[in-house]
Amino acid sequence: MSWNYNTSLSRVQAHLDSMGEIEVEKLIRDADLQSLLSETCCREIYGAHVYVDVPNFPDLATMTAEGEDYRRVIQAVHLYEREVARIVEEESIFDGVRIHFQGAKLHALFFRPIDDSTAIAARAVLLQMVLRHFVRSIFNAEFPKLPNLSLCGGADLGSAIGTKNGHRGDRELLFLGAPANYAAKILTGSDHIRVTGALYAALPESLQSYFGETTDDRYNAKVYELGPIAIEDLEASLEEHGIKWDRRASEQRLKDDKATYPLSQIEYSDAEVLIDIDALGITNNKRVLAASVFGDVSGFTAYIDQAEDQDALKTALRVLHAIRKEMASVVKHDFDGVRVQYQGDRVQALFHLPKRNDKDIARRAVHCAIGLESSMELVIKRLLPEAAGLGMATGVSIGETLVSKLGTHGHRDRISIGDSVEEAARHQEGSKCGEIAIPADVHAHLDEELQKLFVWNGDRGLYLGTNITAEKIERARKAELFNQTVFVTSGAAGVHVSSQPTDGSRFFVPSSSYAG
């Protein structure tokens, strides 16, 4: 189980050879994005990207004791997702696009009516208002044995490129560009709903009045935060914008779902063999000790936002698809991990084998992170010189994780939920191009030679490895080789220096080097 240059090279070349001609046009009429978009059929879509998260779920998935309490958490996650998905997608309600759930975090898009920024922005904000009310007043009441859940949200307005990954069984919508990123970036992780200046500016005055201006200290950016709104005012606003959300109907659907999937039907287990997430669902879940890895293509949002014409956009998308497929191959084939999902230009992976063996799990995750870096730096950039300005930023963390698949037939999301999942994502988000960020407990499990390649960063409380590739680890391990006999094999394939003899190798003890 390791990364290999030649394997990676032939994989990426095969991906590029099999990739069709990419087409990127502006979306000018309504369409079903799930059917329209594909790896090669991409659209520039003007819309509002909305992220809504329930930050309590990762804590609950990590901390809740085994048994009925844990089954209740699983039930809550699934039923929350089901009702939220209905609210977002049903034509009679918000008629939006549920891009996917990233754990408990929803990513949705509003693009209808086409190019009508006011109506689109209003829908984005009203969805956040509705979901806040749903969680606080309906969902929490239905789950009194859980702590009260809170909800945070973020939304931005603008153009992003919509595409899709190409695997038959698990196709996912992918959105690339600033609004898809900023909407997630301004999430606070606590009970706040915020929108960017662009989205706020597009809102009708009636909705603007519910927001107050504030500064997001993390990015020193001006954002607008949603204040309280009475349910009567919310219902009036929904009616004004033609959105037919009935809170009593929502409440009833939640009760019906609860009756359909009682706690007695919710099951979970540990995993002895590699999890097949596609076989999971509301009644069949996994709770594992797992390392989460988030690998992000650093610089890609700027790269695609700066594409000046259609050809530049096509090139950027070709680069993305090549990187994306290779990232998945590194996870699945090189390190026997689970690709949970793509999230725009990043991949989320999970390593849970050998079962409950935190040392081997941590090592495998870090080696995968190094494999991602190796593919990017040594292979992708060689085959695609236009990717020269890009790099990988990767975060790793380990802990108790709930793994499942949310949703019903047709559109289902692979998810993993736990504090360590959120931590790995944060570690990645705080990392620069070429960095791998790992916490101390993961670092402690690594070989000494590899540990030395990571440097403690006191400000972040993490170990950071910069530009670590598979060949560098190999060389770090070879450092002791030169005090003894070395074997040199040379020929058309190059020269190989080893501590072990091979056919035709020549050997000697290396000379003491000098300078003078």
Added chain:
Amino acid sequence: MRVRPKPWYERSNGRELHAEQARVRGHYPDLAFRVDPGSGLMYLTGNIRLRADCGVPTEILVRIVFPTDYPGSEPAAFDAAGIFPVSDDRHIIAGGRFCLWLPPCSRWDKHDPNRLLRFLDEVTVFLERQLIFDVTGVWPGAQCKHGPEGYEELLLSILGGREDHLRIFFPVIAGQRQLGRNSPCLCGSGKKYKRCHGQAVEEITVRLDRNLLNSLYKRSQQVSNAVP
């Protein structure tokens, strides 16, 4: 008018050169022999392609310059593309020259038909060590001290590591003092010099150039005079 002797690679209708080419070609196919038009010196240049276990190739452009008295003296190896910084810690000196070993410790054997292949193998291992230094910041494997101290270290090791013996025998080594073979050894062992340190001193005078030994002796005198 004095006739300039033929360079080594033209002697015997270039037979020596062809033989070297044949020995190297199969093992280092990317290296090619060239003649520098300015100096008339033959050199070998091209990429040495180091292959890691994980398959990653690293190509390093080298230049191996042959001396006029080749194969009497060994060639010199250079970092032709300047990819490694000049640094004592990585044993690369001005002009990108590789300090593969302390010159008296060279294994160059002009009678060995595979001398050039062995030299290239040492260069290859030296490059591999450079790449490791890039990763760890520590020179892998054995190394001598830099400059004159490297030679003093060698003298010391031949004399069994005794600094007092180096101090006592340095005038003899440098030819500043004559010592009869049957004289009592200066180390005070009571043995004859030829049966005690005579062989070590002889080894030193064979391996190291007389002028170099003189300059090392003067340096040692200056250092000992400078000590209060």
